[in-house]
């Protein structure tokens with residue numbers, strides 16, 4: 181773990197089940213290679229993960245099973261380690277590549293900016309060579325316009341110990357926000373491609389389909405159906421991401437999918453037993469047993485990313501766990517963090533502000549802080565200072581909670597990593613402008629049928645409800661309180677009895693998935709979760725007498741322009757992109773850090 185990170189706490193643990201073929205899975209790490217400094221359960225860093233994987237591979241070798249490492253994208257954006265350097269990712273790419281990942285693919289965050297697409301193409305793909313798979317993603321050379329696969333479309337290889345014949349593919353969901361030097365092919369089109377149709381007729385021992393795809397999105401279903409149509413008997417293991425949740429889904433008795441959370445909080449574990457290789461299948465045929473009888477068994481665990489759990493699962497301890505390689509990488513992370521001055525303090529948060537652990541609006545809610553205190557101060561165009569305005573942003577633009585205490589350079593990028601700025605449409609009749617926020621928050625179908633799916637403004641966890649989310653108590657409440665749903669760890673361990681042999685439960689993920697509710701490796705106390713709106717709004721410089729203004733400036737974070745224009749049109753405003761202008765200089769990230777340094781001056 182990094183110097184200064186809180187130590188993990190003891191907790192009741194569930195063991196890992198090993199099979200013939202085993203996997204460790206990371207996804208949506210978003211630059212959190214240093215781990216979580218303030219949350220004990222997620223405080224291991226990338227160097228620790230390297231040591232952990234080393235011991236787990238060793239264990240696999242000893243017992244003659246296999247272990248493969250998977251990563252399903254969104255490795256960048258969301259932490260100072262990536263975002264604070266110029267150019268972005270100066271240290272991140274090299275540190276990440278120290279882990280020996282066996283199958284790796286791309287996420288949407290690698291594709292938002294031309295720069296990060298180029299880095300993927302000229303750095304990550306060469307770093308991982310034949311381990312990188314890009315089944316529906318092309319790179320487009322900006323100079324020549326030449327379009328070609330970002331990496332190989334699939335990977336076929338034999339596992340080290342069991343000699344399983346594996347065919348692996350790597351997908352990204354049908355993402356449309358990618359920059360022009362990339363091309364994402366819709367999955368429904370990829371499955372019609374000749375190479376795909378030929379490949380799924382092959383008879384490997386197992387297909388491993390990885391993807392930056394939420395398990396409840398339709399892309400994996402399309403792939404599953406296309407594969408099963410031509411290949412009834414080969415097991416398929418899916419690894420997904422994007423939705424930032426712990427989840428597992430059973431497609432049929434031979435196919436299983438898991439997703440492993442976000443931000444280096446979770447390391448996914450899947451094991452498969454009962455896979456038959458070619459020789460065994462032939463033997464069965466001799467005994468007149470048909471290959472239809474092959475029924476693999478799948479298990480899954482969501483490992484909390486901390487040293488307590490890593491020691492537990494490897495049977496090691498403080499003196500026997502670290503490898504030289506792991507230690508070297510932890511040190512490299514520390515050096516990079518220092519070079520980037522990530523601990524530089526902008527201010528002291530007077531309390532915790534939660535994204536979804538507190539209801540919106542309420543005094544502990546981070547979005548309430550933004551609408552009530554930050555926006556009124558920072559959303560100002562000096563030439564239009566006195567003009568009444570509504571200022572809108574999407575809740576998905578905020579990525580993490582603010583904890584009481586030091587708010588650092590690192591925190592700034594953790595909370596607000598994007599480079600989005602503010603635009604506006606001047607002098608919109610208020611009777612038009614006032615309808616926009618409701619359309620963004622509840623006009624889902626109206627906007628979505630016009631190509632602006634409002635789910636994609638919200639935090640990823642809310643986009644595709646999982647069984648955890650379904651465990652709701654008040655279904656018709658718009659600010660739904662979910663009990664027992666997965667939520668990150670809290671430090672509210674009020675049960676603490678100080679008894680280490682029987683450790684008290686600490687708040688954290690209590691995942692429910694298609695296999696049940698025993699997936700988390702750490703038994704947690706559940707935390708509350710409140711659904712948040714897709715977008716939030718501040719009304720600024722409105723008439724003091726409480727009357728409605730005639731017109732307002734509609735100011736919005738640039739990311740939501742594709743929703744704002746149709747919402748205005750549905751509200752009766754005849755606006756197009758041509759009416760949009762820049763409102764002020766500076767990104768949300770910059771405005772936020774400036775506001776904090778001016779307003780949270782206390783000691784911490």
Ligand SMILES: Nc1ccn([C@@H]2O[C@H](COP(=O)(O)O)[C@@H](O)[C@H]2O)c(=O)n1
Nearest residue numbers: 288422423576577598636637638640739
């Ligand atoms: N410039 C951006 C980019 C993304 N968002 C929000 O993030 C969501 C996607 O998050 P993933 O980590 O799951 O890819 C997206 O739907 C937006 O809500 C943003 O606000 N600004």
